[in-house]
Amino acid sequence: MFDQILQFVLTGVTVGATYALVALGFSIIYNASDVVNFAQGEFVMMGAMSAIAMSAGDGIPVFLSLPLAVLVTIGVGILLQRFAIAPARGASVVTTIIITIGASIFLRGVALLLWGKSIFAMPHFSGEQPIHIGKATLLPQNLWVMGGAAFLVLGVHWFFNHTTLGKAILACSCNRTAAQLVGINVGMMMLIAYGLSAFLGAMAGILVTPITFTSYDAGVMLGLKGFSAAILGGFGNPMGAVAGGILLGLIESLAAGLISSGYKDAIGFIILLLVLFFRPSGLFGKATSERV
Amino acid sequence: MRRLAGLCLLATIVVVLPILFPDNYYVTVVGVTALLHAILAVSLNLLMGYAGQISLGHAAFFGIGAYTSAILTTRYGWDPWAAIMAGLALTGLVSFLVSRPILRLKGHYLAMATLGLGIIINIILVQGDQLTGGPDGLGGIPTLSLFGWALDTDLRWYWMMGATLLGVVWLALNIIDSRSGRALRALHGSEVAAEMMGINTTAAKTGVFVLAALIASLAGGLFCHQQSFISPDSFNFFFSIELVTMVVLGGMASTYGAVFGALILTLLPELLVVFEDFEVMIFGAILMLMMIFLPQGLFVGLQNLVLRWLNRRRSAAFGAVGE
Amino acid sequence: MALLEVEALTKSFGGVTAIADLSFDVPPGQVYSVIGPNGAGKTTLFNMLSGIYHPDDGSIRFMDQGVVGRQPHQVAALGVSRTFQNLQMFFNMSVLDNVMVGCHLRTRTGLFSAALRLPRIKREEKLSRQWAREALAICHLDKFIGQEAGSLPYGVLKRLEIARALAVEPKLLLMDEPAAGLNDTETLEMRKLIRRICESGITVLLVEHNMGLVMQVSDRILVLDYGSRLAEGTPVEIQNDRRVIEAYLGGEVQYAL
Numbered sequence: 001m002f003d004q005i006l007q008f009v010l011t012g013v014t015v016g017a018t019y020a021l022v023a024l025g026f027s028i029i030y031n032a033s034d035v036v037n038f039a040q041g042e043f044v045m046m047g048a049m050s051a052i053a054m055s056a057g058d059g060i061p062v063f064l065s066l067p068l069a070v071l072v073t074i075g076v077g078i079l080l081q082r083f084a085i086a087p088a089r090g091a092s093v094v095t096t097i098i099i100t101i102g103a104s105i106f107l108r109g110v111a112l113l114l115w116g117k118s119i120f121a122m123p124h125f126s127g128e129q130p131i132h133i134g135k136a137t138l139l140p141q142n143l144w145v146m147g148g149a150a151f152l153v154l155g156v157h158w159f160f161n162h163t164t165l166g167k168a169i170l171a172c173s174c175n176r177t178a179a180q181l182v183g184i185n186v187g188m189m190m191l192i193a194y195g196l197s198a199f200l201g202a203m204a205g206i207l208v209t210p211i212t213f214t215s216y217d218a219g220v221m222l223g224l225k226g227f228s229a230a231i232l233g234g235f236g237n238p239m240g241a242v243a244g245g246i247l248l249g250l251i252e253s254l255a256a257g258l259i260s261s262g263y264k265d266a267i268g269f270i271i272l273l274l275v276l277f278f279r280p281s282g283l284f285g286k287a288t289s290e291r292v
Numbered sequence: 293m294r295r296l297a298g299l300c301l302l303a304t305i306v307v308v309l310p311i312l313f314p315d316n317y318y319v320t321v322v323g324v325t326a327l328l329h330a331i332l333a334v335s336l337n338l339l340m341g342y343a344g345q346i347s348l349g350h351a352a353f354f355g356i357g358a359y360t361s362a363i364l365t366t367r368y369g370w371d372p373w374a375a376i377m378a379g380l381a382l383t384g385l386v387s388f389l390v391s392r393p394i395l396r397l398k399g400h401y402l403a404m405a406t407l408g409l410g411i412i413i414n415i416i417l418v419q420g421d422q423l424t425g426g427p428d429g430l431g432g433i434p435t436l437s438l439f440g441w442a443l444d445t446d447l448r449w450y451w452m453m454g455a456t457l458l459g460v461v462w463l464a465l466n467i468i469d470s471r472s473g474r475a476l477r478a479l480h481g482s483e484v485a486a487e488m489m490g491i492n493t494t495a496a497k498t499g500v501f502v503l504a505a506l507i508a509s510l511a512g513g514l515f516c517h518q519q520s521f522i523s524p525d526s527f528n529f530f531f532s533i534e535l536v537t538m539v540v541l542g543g544m545a546s547t548y549g550a551v552f553g554a555l556i557l558t559l560l561p562e563l564l565v566v567f568e569d570f571e572v573m574i575f576g577a578i579l580m581l582m583m584i585f586l587p588q589g590l591f592v593g594l595q596n597l598v599l600r601w602l603n604r605r606r607s608a609a610f611g612a613v614g615e
Numbered sequence: 616m617a618l619l620e621v622e623a624l625t626k627s628f629g630g631v632t633a634i635a636d637l638s639f640d641v642p643p644g645q646v647y648s649v650i651g652p653n654g655a656g657k658t659t660l661f662n663m664l665s666g667i668y669h670p671d672d673g674s675i676r677f678m679d680q681g682v683v684g685r686q687p688h689q690v691a692a693l694g695v696s697r698t699f700q701n702l703q704m705f706f707n708m709s710v711l712d713n714v715m716v717g718c719h720l721r722t723r724t725g726l727f728s729a730a731l732r733l734p735r736i737k738r739e740e741k742l743s744r745q746w747a748r749e750a751l752a753i754c755h756l757d758k759f760i761g762q763e764a765g766s767l768p769y770g771v772l773k774r775l776e777i778a779r780a781l782a783v784e785p786k787l788l789l790m791d792e793p794a795a796g797l798n799d800t801e802t803l804e805m806r807k808l809i810r811r812i813c814e815s816g817i818t819v820l821l822v823e824h825n826m827g828l829v830m831q832v833s834d835r836i837l838v839l840d841y842g843s844r845l846a847e848g849t850p851v852e853i854q855n856d857r858r859v860i861e862a863y864l865g866g867e868v869q870y871a872l
Binding site: 466472475477481482487490500503545 | 687696704705715718
Binding site for chain 2: 030036084087088091092093094095097098099101102103104105106107108109110112113224227228231235260262263265266269270272273276277280281282
């Protein structure tokens with residue numbers, strides 16, 4: 001029993017680490033521009049798919065295709081900001097939601113056009129020899145996912161707390177006008193925020209695809225889960241989003257193992273709803289009260 | 293009577309189309325779907341456009357209505373009308389129970405909660421296969437008959453859906469232009485001020501949430517008997533999003549806008565079929581472009597343009613002397 | 616007997632005390648003002664009086680009925696209405712509709728009869744429209760009746776909020792800084808409006824920073840400092856109160872009447 005649970009926990013943390021990266025992407029974009037980017041999951045798909053496509057057949061070697069795929073995805077993120085989000089500044093929340101949903105459909109459409117409906121695999125980074133921990137097993141790739149995610153999360157944390165650029169982006173999210181007045185190039189900061197968010201998505205895709213495979217519509221569920229995780233942690237709180245991601249991964253993995261794999265997504269969402277019913281601003285979110 | 297001029301125009305269009313083109317695919321097949329979507333969009337618009345409560349899970353109530361009626365008629369031999377009533381009762385109950393905790397939430401949290409609710413209900417439809425038939429769906433659903441008149445042709449279904457849509461639009465217009473409707477718009481504008489005017493905002497939100505769910509459930513009941521086969525895919529997250537898009541595309545807080553949005557979003561994929569592989573991509577691009585350039589919605593945007601043009605003509609005619 | 620009795624009211628936010636052991640009575644038929652420097656707890660007080668916040672301690676009685684523990688809409692039903700410091704208009708509605716929302720408590724029809732447009736709806740709509748017109752007339756807003764609230768200038772919106780509150784037919788009207796942001800002409804008009812409202816039998820509880828307006832319009836004044844009562848009395852008494860003068864650095868209250 002214990003070994004079984006350990007196995008579920010290990011799987012859960014791996015999946016959760018992916019959710020955490022996607023959720024972090026949601027938070028960064030939300031903080032910078034008040035937009036819920038429903039195309040966040042498509043960044044994950046784009047990262048993985050373009051890496052696979054570049055290395056396919058006689059393509060370029062993996063160590064080149066991975067960074068190139070990340071760059072492509074960052075480019076997609078920046079284009080999204082520049083040509084879809086920026087022109088619609090001042091639009092209502094629902095309008096921007098529809099715009100990003102439009103963008104996600106568009107990106108899925110592009111992927112469908114380029115790569116069709118097949119499911120694609122990606123080689124593991126360092127072999128598929130399982131590692132045993134008690135009776136539980138772990139693939140080296142699981143370690144890559146967990147380690148990579150941890151590294152990226154710490155990096156993002158450092159970026160926002162210890163670099164001028166990171167602080168400038170935070171300043172824009174606090175008060176756009178004030179940031180502009182002290183000479184911050186707000187437009188540029190937005191591009192960076194979207195680029196960073198796309199970068200995290202692409203990294204998540206590249207890290208996890210060797211385990212989960214990918215296809216043109218793989219981003220949809222990941223996007224939803226990332227959004228759930230960000231809300232669970234308290235929307236707009238980046239480290240809350242990370243915690244929410246890990247938690248959601250664990251809940252799903254345990255629910256799938258101990259209760260029913262068919263209902264694992266449902267159980268994840270039920271717990272999310274229960275959390276919201278009792279803490280309407282998420283686990284680590286600040287309770288806001290209307291000022292009148 | 294000026295109040296209902298738009299409704300008369302809509303009724304005329306609905307009635308004249310099949311008389312002019314009785315065998316046209318776009319009228320009797322696509323048209324029925326468009327009418328169904330319009331019913332759903334009008335109901336969601338009451339909740340979202342007027343009361344300002346976003347719902348990304350509206351398809352779930354559509355699904356509860358459809359599946360309840362389908363299960364009761366195919367597995368238990370119920371009369372279809374009684375089954376639709378049962379679907380309404382169940383939807384009313386479910387929506388009432390979830391409305392209180394869900395509608396306490398605001399903004400993105402409300403969006404997430406309704407999205408989650410929709411997904412949970414959809415998963416139940418997929419997983420509860422003993423009852424629902426699971427992902428393969430449920431077939432052999434009998435058609436409806438009205439006063440001994442079986443709805444067994446596309447054209448008859450067109451009339452049925454058309455009449456239902458006109459009824460729902462009439463209902464929606466009545467509500468918006470009343471004490472209850474003003475209360476809904478008021479809580480959209482400022483919840484705290486609405487409370488101070490003596491509006492029980494919790495009760496008002498619950499009321500409109502349940503009402504919107506009931507209309508969706510009725511649409512679901514009709515849908516399952518019209519299709520005779522349903523599967524969970526018709527009630528999934530994507531369809532919820534599509535409904536939201538119809539409302540926003542037409543223009544929030546405009547009943548005719550919702551009808552218009554439903555029409556556009558039903559026709560668009562039909563027209564894009566010619567682009568084959570490019571279809572999905574173009575659909576996404578059109579969605580983005582329309583929202584970027586007409587953020588207040590197509591219908592409302594065009595309406596404003598026309599009004600502005602009329603105003604300019606009028607002031608020109610009277611030799612404008614300024615404000 | 617007092618219309619509104621506040622006793623030993625206390626409220627703090629995360630350790631910061633906004634209102635401390637505050638007691639006062641508002642007699643009916645008067646303009647009763649609450650003044651004090653920024654952060655003295657005036658808006659917090661209003662939010663408790665209208666049921667938006669619940670006090671940590673103390674009691675509020677309006678016409679001998681407890682206010683504490685009631686939702687804002689229930690407080691409104693007792694006969695308390697208010698305006699807001701930062702405008703809380705329904706910008707998605709027309710001027711007439713805004714004020715018709717104020718008639719909510721004076722009408723009864725529900726969602727069901729509205730959906731089917733039963734005959735009583737028509738009667739009620741007609742009445743509501745008439746009431747709303749009357750409230751708009753009191754505030755001299757007749758000419759804006761057909762416009763959208765979102766298209767109006769600030770000064771007009773300030774009065775529209777009052778018209779909306781009057782449509783509730785309150786016995787007590789809480790006004791939170793009605794003259795903030797108004798120019799001299801508009802302030803003068805506001806002063807007249809407040810007096811008119813009071814003379815029509817509605818008790819006014821006023822929070823305002825414009826001392827000229829407060830001194831001219833009030834029957835009694837309560838001075839708050841750090842959430843407690845510094846002084847209370849008629850405008851003349853307040854102007855001669857040493858503690859008040861000290862609290863205001865001696866300058867602000869000395870103005871030419």
